[in-house]
Amino acid sequence: MTAAPADTGAARIAAAFKAAPGCAALMPYLMGGFPDVEASVEVGLAYADAGADLIELGVPFSDPLADGPVIHAAATRALAAGATVNAVLDAGARIAERVPVVLMCYANPMLARGPERFAGELAVRGISGLIVPDLPLEESGEVLAACDRAGIALVPLVAPTSSDGRLGAIGATARGFVYTVSVTGTTGERAAVGSDLAGLLERVKSHSSVPVAAGFGISSGEQAAAAAAAGADGVIVGSRLVRAVTEAADGGENPAAAASEAVAELAAALVR
Template identity: 35%
Template sequence: MKQLVAYITAGFPDKIFSLDLVSALKEAGVDKLELGIPFSDPVADGPIIEVANLHALQNGFKMETLFEISSIVAPTIETYWMGYFNPFYHKGMETFAQKATEFGVKGFIIPDLPHEEATPYIPLMNQYNISLISFVAPTHSKERIATVVKDAKGFIYLVAYAGITGAHASEDLSKTIQTIKEQSNTPLFVGFGVNEKTAKERVRGVDGVIVGSAFVEVLLNESLSGSEKIASIAQKARIIKEKINA
């Protein structure tokens, strides 16, 4: 069974909404959850998630919001914290690792932390049994891929194209996928630009897809009520889960 990983911006528009949304996503067949940590300069994300980040911060998001949500949802669905390195650095990687262990969060997804700079934190992550998710891009050489995925844990995040989330670019990933599979047995998921239209194609040769902008876009639709937003996102999740396993 191919897996569906869902990204949502934690605490947007508020904590209760996030909890209700996670419950609906789980019911719709989502296997893993990325809880996005709002940040003022999300360099790897496109305009949709960037706007959601800014709205969450304007609404008063605090790190405690992330921790409160995680304490409730992490025991019910495999949960990862997705964020930029600045908050992890300032609060302390060990503090985050301790909190993650306390709540049952499985790992961290930090897109602006290069492999070489992440390596010194691996012993700490291992100490707390936390996965630091490895990123691979189609522009990486075979040698680079071998280095990055050698000790990958949790899952490997294959970026579908060089760019930002939410775009609709497309690249032939078959050679990259083959190289990764030759080097690692860790589950491989494709992210960036995955939605109802692209999911079936993007899941070829991999173990699942990561969907973010397609869900967050609904959260920004002010013509919908809160319950309508949740229902719409859950329906998108059902369709994508069905398509990747058709």
């Protein structure tokens, strides 16, 4: 794959991975619009201040099949509070002034607008990438073409169950990075990083020319460092951070401060 022009989302993502001060790039997940839109922007900026190299920004959706209970509950509350796709994209634009943003959006909201329009809306806001967890490789051609035209990196997902043949097909079209789902199942905090993660990452890397990030089940600094030691170029943490924001909001505390503390601990673990 040829190098991306310097002003594309793929180039911004590549630069963030390269410049990460830790042993892997840190990519915390943020639920857009939770606990409300303005608070989610403040949380995103707190992530950046605390050491995030990139941010995964979730669009709340009523049927988030890949998400565990913590993130699902946050999406439900964001929608109830009035979060819209436009509002989340505008929030992403503000966060993207500080750190590259990769949008995580289920297929229906994207397809309702059309891939061309949706990719253009991300580009005009300076959002670098797009993850669509329920978009299979076989149905991704139109979306990939629209993203390429707009300079948006369409980031694919792979799983522990992905065959070598499928990893090769996905790796051939990967933009930005490959999101490696480290465990089977949905997002959520787990007791430890799986012992087979190193083997999975080695398999994914053998089929990819872009960085490989690990997510799902990583919730502590120790686990983030373990994922990096296993070979991850990037570490994605979601449920633990959304839980911190939830507990702060419900307890009358500052969600951004709680998020900052949690991300700082993860960032420190990756630098040590």
